[in-house]
């Protein structure tokens with residue numbers, strides 16, 4: 215019996231700007247969820263989270279967030295994470311700024 | 313207006329320098345987030361969903377043009393050209409960068425403002441009526457006594473470790489605009505035989521377990537008020553539960569012991585405490601009162617009443633109808649400036665609008681501004697003869713929306729567009745409701761209506777005391793909105809009744825529309841407000857409007 219693995223990304227806020235960022239293996243951060251590394255393996259997820267927590271003067275509030283892997287990149291499963299990945303809905307601020 | 317003393321100046325300057333060093337140590341890695349977080353919270357700096365947020369205190373909601381200009385400067389230099397005014401009479405900046413915050417705090421200190429948060433289980437900032445010092449129905453300005461209470465409670469040795477935080481609100485007027493029944497202690501000024509005193513209300517609060525405060529004493533004379541408050545707080549300090557954070561507020565203590573038991577304990581304690589107060593507090597009050605002296609009002613001059621005649625343009629008349637409140641001085645008016653243009657974010661003002669408000673206050677308002685707990689800005693002292701010019705200037709700044717107290721004057725917390733604690737969004741719901749009713753052209757027909765929205769059970773949007781309250785929650789992985797009806801924040805405060813199952817994000821606006829259009833049919837006549845109709849008819853007919861399918865099924 216095959217179980218669909220739960221896909222995850224490591225996410226946090228940038229310590230300086232507060233912006234939402236995602237881990238891109240092995241060691242970089244991207245502000246775009248679509249460019250984040252999607253993790254399906256539990257050990258790897260824990261390793262990613264441990265790395266993020268070790269970057270205490272770069273990021274803050276790291277956690278694992280559930281995503282659905284789609285062709286154009288991962289999409290957040292929970293609406294809170296969707297809002298984090300896009301920005302506020304009342305102004306085109308944050309990630310929506312061009 | 314309250315002027316910083318040397319002590320205040322030094323204290324604030326020291327705090328800025330300290331925080332600058334702490335930020336530097338956080339950025340170079342010598343402080344961890346666990347160590348840094350309590351330090352930044354003490355300075356009003358929160359980490360929200362998309363960025364940091366800085367919360368700046370506006371004590372008693374009172375500020376002058378120079379301070380408003382400085383808020384505009386901060387918005388321009390370090391944020392995204394706007395600020396958000398809250399129901400707590402604060403302004404929040406939604407996009408500051410961590411390394412800029414010490415400079416922002418310095419800019420605030422330069423105009424005698426700060427972001428220092430009273431934190432911990434102590435007596436928090438005392439709040440007062442936003443029409444204080446101006447309202448026609450006021451007995452006296454409540455801000456001096458609020459400031460006296462603040463000074464008494466700050467560093468009070470006995471009250472640094474209360475069971476839970478403690479909030480006090482004061483009104484000087486029988487018409488309660490300070491929501492005194494939703495505070496740990498609410499004080500309402502009254503007169504008895506010509507003597508000033510207070511009705512003392514205890515045990516109100518919103519949040520997770522909403523409760524309306526109860527009267528502990530119908531009259532405590534002014535000179536007894538500090539010892540009486542001390543008796544209340546020390547009774548609570550002994551009795552309040554420390555085993556469960558959700559049961560620790562005085563509202564639960566009062567609920568569990570009963571108001572009569574609390575009253576007995578307080579009065580016994582008061583007799584012991586009273587002799588320790590030798591009148592020094594009343595001297596200090598006199599001193600404080602000097603800082604809240606009214607401005608030099610100009611004599612009433614014609615054409616005082618001419619401005620409200622029918623010869624004026626309809627838009628100006630509509631604005632006079634909704635946005636003006638009687639002033640205690642003949643010839644003057646209180647102007648409420650709506651930050652609720654339909655479709656805009658409730659409580660937001662752009663930097664340009666802040667500057668316009670500062671200019672208008674200087675030109676026509678004795679340099680005074682207030683922030684209301686309904687997220688609007690008040691010009692407390694405008695000469696009636698200047699109203700046309702004030703209206704014109706507000707219009708230039710896109711601030712002339714005529715909707716104070718109407719359905720589009722919605723209170724909404726930031727919700728999940730900004731707040732890290734939110735369970736759903738509130739701003740888009742407010743925007744859609746206001747836009748919808750504006751398009752229906754029914755606002756003025758509907759009349760007085762308070763609609764309040766919170767994005768989680770913390771109830772920052774005061775939804776429990778809205779005539780219509782909306783609470784955003786999560787249900788089965790999507791946003792869901794619960795409606796409460798019949799709440800009231802005024803002198804007859806009441807917690808709204810939960811109307812039934814929640815509505816999805818695409819269903820909440822149609823539900824509110826059914827409710828309001830239905831009310832227009834249910835009301836006895838055109839002057840019966842939504843709340844009055846609800847009080848007369850009860851929940852059932854309104855529930856039937858919200859859930860029409862159920863009625864058919866039954």
Ligand code: HEM
Nearest residue numbers: 398399400494517518519724725726731733770771772773
């Ligand atoms: C955006 C960041 C905010 C955060 C993180 C936040 C957090 C909280 C929390 C945790 C509480 C409950 C405290 C308790 O009772 O233990 C609370 C209460 C409250 N907040 Fe906020 N809040 C925020 C913004 C606002 C805004 C924008 C407003 C005004 C529109 C506001 C007004 C209030 C009020 C009036 C209460 C007290 C409700 C009561 O009487 O119990 N807050 N807030």
Ligand code: SF4
Nearest residue numbers: 725731734767768772
């Ligand atoms: S009510 Fe909840 S969502 Fe709204 S501001 Fe308060 S804590 Fe945030």
